[in-house]
Amino acid sequence: MPDTAKAQQLAQSHEAVERDPDAYWLKQAERLDWIRLPEKANESSFEKADFGISWFADGELNVSANCIDRHLATRGDQTAIIFEGDEPGEGRTLTYRELHEEVCRFANVLKAEGCKKGTRVTLYMPMIPEAAIAMLACARIGAVHSVVFGGFSPDSLADRITDCESTILITADGGRRGGKRIPLKENADKALAKCPDVQSVIVVRRTGDDVAMTDERDVWWHERRGEVGAECEPERMNAEDPLFILYTSGSTGKPKGVLHTTGGYLLWVTYTFDTLFGADADDVFWCTADVGWVTGHSYVVYGPLANGAKTVMFDGVPNYPDPGRFWETSQRLGVTIFYTAPTAIRALMREGDEWVTRHDRSQLRLLGTVGEPINPEAWNWYANVVGEGRCPVVDTWWQTETGGAMIAPVPGVVDTKPGSATKPLPGVMPQLVDAEGAVLEGATSGNLVIAQSWPGQMRSVYGDHERFFQTYFSTYAGKYFTGDGCRRDEDGYYWITGRVDDVINVSGHRMGTAEVESALVAHEDVAEAAVVGMPHDIKGQGIYAFVTLKAGVADSEELRQQLKTWVRGEIGPIATPDALQFAPGLPKTRSGKIMRRILRKIAENDTDSLGDTSTLADPGVVDDLVAGRVSGS
Numbered sequence: 001m002p003d004t005a006k007a008q009q010l011a012q013s014h015e016a017v018e019r020d021p022d023a024y025w026l027k028q029a030e031r032l033d034w035i036r037l038p039e040k041a042n043e044s045s046f047e048k049a050d051f052g053i054s055w056f057a058d059g060e061l062n063v064s065a066n067c068i069d070r071h072l073a074t075r076g077d078q079t080a081i082i083f084e085g086d087e088p089g090e091g092r093t094l095t096y097r098e099l100h101e102e103v104c105r106f107a108n109v110l111k112a113e114g115c116k117k118g119t120r121v122t123l124y125m126p127m128i129p130e131a132a133i134a135m136l137a138c139a140r141i142g143a144v145h146s147v148v149f150g151g152f153s154p155d156s157l158a159d160r161i162t163d164c165e166s167t168i169l170i171t172a173d174g175g176r177r178g179g180k181r182i183p184l185k186e187n188a189d190k191a192l193a194k195c196p197d198v199q200s201v202i203v204v205r206r207t208g209d210d211v212a213m214t215d216e217r218d219v220w221w222h223e224r225r226g227e228v229g230a231e232c233e234p235e236r237m238n239a240e241d242p243l244f245i246l247y248t249s250g251s252t253g254k255p256k257g258v259l260h261t262t263g264g265y266l267l268w269v270t271y272t273f274d275t276l277f278g279a280d281a282d283d284v285f286w287c288t289a290d291v292g293w294v295t296g297h298s299y300v301v302y303g304p305l306a307n308g309a310k311t312v313m314f315d316g317v318p319n320y321p322d323p324g325r326f327w328e329t330s331q332r333l334g335v336t337i338f339y340t341a342p343t344a345i346r347a348l349m350r351e352g353d354e355w356v357t358r359h360d361r362s363q364l365r366l367l368g369t370v371g372e373p374i375n376p377e378a379w380n381w382y383a384n385v386v387g388e389g390r391c392p393v394v395d396t397w398w399q400t401e402t403g404g405a406m407i408a409p410v411p412g413v414v415d416t417k418p419g420s421a422t423k424p425l426p427g428v429m430p431q432l433v434d435a436e437g438a439v440l441e442g443a444t445s446g447n448l449v450i451a452q453s454w455p456g457q458m459r460s461v462y463g464d465h466e467r468f469f470q471t472y473f474s475t476y477a478g479k480y481f482t483g484d485g486c487r488r489d490e491d492g493y494y495w496i497t498g499r500v501d502d503v504i505n506v507s508g509h510r511m512g513t514a515e516v517e518s519a520l521v522a523h524e525d526v527a528e529a530a531v532v533g534m535p536h537d538i539k540g541q542g543i544y545a546f547v548t549l550k551a552g553v554a555d556s557e558e559l560r561q562q563l564k565t566w567v568r569g570e571i572g573p574i575a576t577p578d579a580l581q582f583a584p585g586l587p588k589t590r591s592g593k594i595m596r597r598i599l600r601k602i603a604e605n606d607t608d609s610l611g612d613t614s615t616l617a618d619p620g621v622v623d624d625l626v627a628g629r630v631s632g633s
């Protein structure tokens with residue numbers, strides 16, 4: 001049943017933001033506790049001449065005070081974080097008051113380690129409360145955190161530490177996921193061998209494993225915690241001071257450090273969390289993402305806490321100890337709003353309904369998805385089997401770059417269609433453009449751009465503002481290019497069709513083809529490599545690698561496995577190729593450019609429509625590649 005009061009409110013918001021965007025956003029900004037209320041709102045330009053993104057530039061606030069301190073008077077004893085470990089029931093909860101003390105203490109620990117406003121701090125941690133505490137402690141003193149997903153390799157960690165010149169690393173002795181140990185401290189030590197500027201490593205005791213501690217550099221969190229005071233004044237921050245850096249893959253080069261700032265980001269996650277999930281004191285909100293990804297930043301930590309909600313931090317996986325884990329844990333913790341990725345839904349759907357229906361889900365009232373397009377079959381299963389046809393499914397389209405949700409149905413107001421993220425939130429101005437940048441109207445398909453800035457927009461690529469402009473604003477002048485293709489139907493609904501650039505979306509995680517290629521060519525037997533995406537039943541997309549070996553090296557099944565393991569070691573498990581084909585030659589134009597279009601068709605097993613191959617230097621290689629196609633794992 002549509003909620004008429006809510007529908008009216010949404011219509012009014014759309015109308016208000018169109019009429020006077022600055023007035024609308026200054027009004028929305030009152031959702032936050034400002035030390036100094038902003039009078040300025042949007043001062044952004046996507047044009048080359050005066051390029052820059054800025055919101056609320058004269059405002060001052062502190063993110064951790066907004067996520068914690070301001071709730072103490074009204075809900076200090078309410079649960080803030082519910083931690084659920086890898087083993088069912090292994091966990092603990094923290095109230096807002098307890099969270100306040102832990103964040104203050106850890107902020108003092110950071111200060112004692114020489115951390116100041118602007119210092120970059122890298123986190124390489126499990127999904128434990130200390131990860132959220134560390135993020136909030138950085139925010140409290142104005143340090144800039146960079147969370148690196150715990151599944152990344154030592155080299156990937158080292159690259160990210162070096163790029164943002166972090167001097168402090170926070171990690172744990174180890175992690176445990178799906179019953180398997182993750183050697184975080186060992187990995188960190190390997191990475192740090194390449195990062196001489198890291199002076200201080202703070203280690204959380206999580207598994208109790210025996211790990212090496214380097215004198216003068218490594219300290220235990222629990223030891224330091226007791227040596228400092230339980231109060232720490234939040235730092236006065238300008239709205240445009242950096243809050244965090246988060247590395248994400250693009251179509252070229254190394255991952256880039258997406259920079260988000262204080263005021264606009266916090267407002268965006270506060271606003272979208274409230275609009276889409278509307279959690280109140282009775283709700284328990286569970287977003288299953290890891291804090292190593294933007295979804296974990298925005299909807300495990302900042303969005304829920306800024307709204308005073310109860311947020312679940314889960315350090316396990318969907319199928320451990322069995323495929324009923326999400327629903328067993330939801331029932332036990334009283335989860336009312338559940339937010340996960342399509343890849344998890346597809347994997348669980350395959351295990352059968354029994355794993356779901358054996359657990360009571362009557363307390364669930366809202367279901368969300370994020371990370372990749374959701375196929376209607378998975379959407380329907382989620383809505384009808386998990387949600388018993390009772391819970392709206394909120395499919396949220398957004399990106400690391402956007403800070404928070406952009407296109408998504410406001411539940412109870414916007415009717416859903418399985419597979420569509422539906423319509424933009426108030427203040428979001430999507431457009432579809434053709435290859436030349438002409439704006440397309442009505443029901444059509446094209447490239448998705450955003451025509452105007454919104455508060456949660458990223459502000460720069462860390463250390464490379466020119467790359468920021470080039471990557472996102474040069475393809476279609478004056479517009480932010482998302483990298484996604486999209487269809488709009490006759491009702492104005494948006495259907496994201498996937499990336500149109502060289503980014504592969506593996507289980508909702510972004511992987512640049514260039515990154516996997518450079519890992520492959522770093523192997524001594526590899527002369528050349530080309531990587532494309534392939535359809536994958538569970539992951540959405542899998543990684544298909546074409547590899548040309550050096551002269552004199554013979555291919556073998558053993559070498560194929562070796563190369564897959566190699567990539568895994570270089571980048572991390574999420575980058576492991578699903579299929580690896582040895583290719584004596586790659587299809588190249590006469591100017592030497594690899595024609596990925598053809599490789600994509602082969603990977604997709606769509607070889608009847610390879611298109612024009614006449615511009616190839618040697619059209620014969622295509623037949624060999626088609627004949628040698630391999631299937632994925």
Ligand code: 6R9
Pocket residue numbers: 248293294295369370371372373374395396397398399400401421482483484496498499505508509510
């Ligand atoms: C939040 C997040 C961003 C890319 C994005 C798009 C894909 C995310 C989606 C979706 C269809 C959705 N994507 N949500 N595609 N429907 N609801 O995932 O950020 O890791 O930066 O990925 O993910 O292709 O461009 P990020």
